[in-house]
């Protein structure tokens with residue numbers, strides 16, 4: 170059986186979700202045979218990610234934070250972006266995962282990204298990690314939240330290296346104020 174499932178979220182958004190492996194969901198935003206990916210998952214699932222991408226061109230990869238299960242396979246892509254506060258701390262953030270293969274990623278610019286019909290606003294939400302970022306697609310009000318918020322209002326962890334509960338509490342308020350209509354978290358179920 171495949172280690173992942175691939176399903177449609179909205180008209181032009183898809184999700185590659187691992188069934189068991191400790192890896193993040195990967196979201197695909199599609200426009201005219203091009204993709205923007207949110208997160209990449211781990212290297213061991215890259216063959217399935219590559220298969221799901223198919224012949225489409227990955228224009229950009231937007232990574233929500235520097236934990237191995239979200240960023241590890243980002244090194245397979247030319248333009249993968251991560252907030253500098255995580256980029257500069259990749260080793261420490263993943264010190265609990267000795268097998269982590271540090272990917273080469275680029276510093277994220279927090280300005281709005283236009284991609285076809287999508288208008289994607291990166292928002293810095295420190296707490297789970299110092300550089301945690303959520304991506305808010307403003308036209309359809311879809312929020313890609315990484316590990317900063319899960320379905321059912323479940324909070325992210327702040328007990329991992331460089332986590333900060335005080336910052337996290339402020340960030341959650343910022344996230345809830347976005348008034349999103351669909352939550353696409355880094356793990357598990359989506360919330361409509």
Ligand SMILES: [Zn+2]
Nearest residue numbers: 234236297316
């Ligand atoms: Zn995480």
